[in-house]
Amino acid sequence: MAFKGVDYYGIEELLSDEEKMFRNAARGFLEKEVEPLVVNAFHKEELLNMKELAPKMGEVGMIGATIPQEYGGGGANYTQFGLLCQELERVDGALRSFVAVQSGLVMYPIWQFGTEEQKRKWLPQMASGKIIGCFGLTEPNRGSDVGGMETVAKKNGNVWVLNGAKEWISEASTADFALVYARTDEGVKAFLIPRGTEGFTQTFTDKKGAMRVGDVGTLALNDVKVPEEDVLPGSTRVKHVFACLNQARFGISWGAIGAAMSCYETALNYTKQREQFGAPIAAYQLVQRDLVNMLIEITKAQLLSYRLGRLLDAGKAKHQQISLAKKNNVEMARMCARTARSLLGANGCSYDYPPIRHMGNIEAVYTYQGTDFIHTLILGQDITGIQAFTRKL
Amino acid sequence: MPDVKMVVCCKQVPDPEAPPTAFKIDPTVNKVTLPRDIKPVIGQYDEFALEAALRIKDKVGGKITVLSLGNNIARDVIKKTLAVGGDELILLEDESFEEGDSWSTAYALAMAIKKIGEYDLIFCGRQSSDWDAGQVGLGIAEILSIPALTLARKVEIIDGKAKVEQVISDGYQVTEIGFPSVITVTSELGNLRYAALKGIMAAAKKQPVVWKPADIGLEPSQVGIAGRRVKLAKLFQPAKDAKCEIVEGESPAEAGANLAVKLREAKII
Numbered sequence: 131m132a133f134k135g136v137d138y139y140g141i142e143e144l145l146s147d148e149e150k151m152f153r154n155a156a157r158g159f160l161e162k163e164v165e166p167l168v169v170n171a172f173h174k175e176e177l178l179n180m181k182e183l184a185p186k187m188g189e190v191g192m193i194g195a196t197i198p199q200e201y202g203g204g205g206a207n208y209t210q211f212g213l214l215c216q217e218l219e220r221v222d223g224a225l226r227s228f229v230a231v232q233s234g235l236v237m238y239p240i241w242q243f244g245t246e247e248q249k250r251k252w253l254p255q256m257a258s259g260k261i262i263g264c265f266g267l268t269e270p271n272r273g274s275d276v277g278g279m280e281t282v283a284k285k286n287g288n289v290w291v292l293n294g295a296k297e298w299i300s301e302a303s304t305a306d307f308a309l310v311y312a313r314t315d316e317g318v319k320a321f322l323i324p325r326g327t328e329g330f331t332q333t334f335t336d337k338k339g340a341m342r343v344g345d346v347g348t349l350a351l352n353d354v355k356v357p358e359e360d361v362l363p364g365s366t367r368v369k370h371v372f373a374c375l376n377q378a379r380f381g382i383s384w385g386a387i388g389a390a391m392s393c394y395e396t397a398l399n400y401t402k403q404r405e406q407f408g409a410p411i412a413a414y415q416l417v418q419r420d421l422v423n424m425l426i427e428i429t430k431a432q433l434l435s436y437r438l439g440r441l442l443d444a445g446k447a448k449h450q451q452i453s454l455a456k457k458n459n460v461e462m463a464r465m466c467a468r469t470a471r472s473l474l475g476a477n478g479c480s481y482d483y484p485p486i487r488h489m490g491n492i493e494a495v496y497t498y499q500g501t502d503f504i505h506t507l508i509l510g511q512d513i514t515g516i517q518a519f520t521r522k523l
Numbered sequence: 524m525p526d527v528k529m530v531v532c533c534k535q536v537p538d539p540e541a542p543p544t545a546f547k548i549d550p551t552v553n554k555v556t557l558p559r560d561i562k563p564v565i566g567q568y569d570e571f572a573l574e575a576a577l578r579i580k581d582k583v584g585g586k587i588t589v590l591s592l593g594n595n596i597a598r599d600v601i602k603k604t605l606a607v608g609g610d611e612l613i614l615l616e617d618e619s620f621e622e623g624d625s626w627s628t629a630y631a632l633a634m635a636i637k638k639i640g641e642y643d644l645i646f647c648g649r650q651s652s653d654w655d656a657g658q659v660g661l662g663i664a665e666i667l668s669i670p671a672l673t674l675a676r677k678v679e680i681i682d683g684k685a686k687v688e689q690v691i692s693d694g695y696q697v698t699e700i701g702f703p704s705v706i707t708v709t710s711e712l713g714n715l716r717y718a719a720l721k722g723i724m725a726a727a728k729k730q731p732v733v734w735k736p737a738d739i740g741l742e743p744s745q746v747g748i749a750g751r752r753v754k755l756a757k758l759f760q761p762a763k764d765a766k767c768e769i770v771e772g773e774s775p776a777e778a779g780a781n782l783a784v785k786l787r788e789a790k791i792i
Contacts (some may be wrong), residue, residue, distance in 0.1 A: 134538075134541070134561070134562060135560075137560070146727070147599040147602055147727065148599075148723050148726070148727040150599035151599050151602060151603060151606060151718060151726070152718075152720055152721045154599070154603075154718075155603075155606075155718040155719070155723065159717050160719065189723055190718075190720065191719045191720020192720075195720055199721065201725075204720035204721060204724065205719055205720075205721075205724055206724070286630055297741070345713050352644075399542050400600075519567060
């Protein structure tokens, strides 16, 4: 493995053998099987073929890592899942998105809120990568304001009829089925809708400046009929939606570290080799300041996510702590991507080096899974006791 | 033939993919020093050897005992052998095992294999990924008085024997070897499979067995640096002197001809 990691505070010593082994297995797999495909795919906005890659990732245990083994998952702890997300996003954010969506946003709610039959039907196939799911929550008119969801489901006998649209959905056009949220008279419910269902359209969105190797698109629902057995019985309120988002947000906090590590390593190697005015540019004080700032922020983010993983494993993590890690680490990765891009000078504008690709991707991450503002308000409410999400004008 | 009893020797080495500039040589003590951030890995050829054993286990069944010799063997590195399908891991781990030569290493491994007792096939990489001596596998065969085949690119079990495709300079030859025997494996066999999460979680429940020299009937004076038969006379980084000469000509063809003359004069072609 070419990448040796960034570990200024000896976090390696805090990890168990199986945590390090899984991280190393993921790193080896991704460096060999996926990384060589990424740059051209990003440049041309050609999707990585997840129908081909997902079964390979499933074999290594990358999909549904924290889901119990009896449902095909890996039975991993949260730190292992986090380390996996770090390695995925070090290669490209769209890969981490794929795994976070499969594991945290589709498998997790089926496991937590589904019937035994639903779990047996979907989870093992998803874990093996044979089936890909997507998570339909965000709407054209409703992003952060989840409670204002416009997609509706009305019950007609034993069948639900759904109408509405979902936008910016990862794996939208590839997915074999979608887990779609809709407002009902009984609260917000989650519906499992297979590809090809009448009235259900899956479309790819192109001309993106971020996540260009990943499938992002829209779902349209026009009188889509969903039988009662394809509704998750345990998911009836918005708080159940947030339980899924917390899984993915935790993964993002680690993924951001991966992107930042890639940027830092690239900048460090580059500035030690690039000579200007008779010396490597790493010999100049301003450059060293930038490198050190990146290292400091990465190290702080690592300690944050490491502790958060342990809190989650102990069942003690508050969702506000997940918000803090997501907000901090994504902002950190955003700074590292920009700093590294700048240190690489004109070469920093080339896809031959990863920072500008991470820079694009991290903009999407800054906004999705709770915008930076929203996480700020979550924390603001927690420390003041006053909500600042809504106001009456 | 079901249930082939296999021993695979795996050595922990510094990551060969680390940049060459990371390796420093101290000629005053004839030692290589490594920065702390260069992580150890299992030698690549030893990984091919393990894969050879795993394919036999997949096809006809069997038990794989992985044997590793050294000091401070990183558990998260060596337990990969269990995660991919090894059944048992024995570590010959002691400070006194350090700085051995091919002989002292082969001797200690052979004594450990004797203690394991039952074995049909012993797999080794064709050479280590650090010193590249390529002698340990054959040394084990010599000490145990059993036959050996080298440079295997494919191993199958047929009628109680191993059918081996051995790489030769212009292709490969097919040979058979009975049990017990040693087979050294080369890169053409293929990469070790990826360690999967479920395998890693299962491996976490297994603890390696650690044997000291006394456990295999050896004195510390017989292993490691004390047991060496080869003395390292001098270890140093050769000074490289590179010069660049532009070979010119009136046309590219003439420049090419001039280059050929110079190469002939230098006895390169």
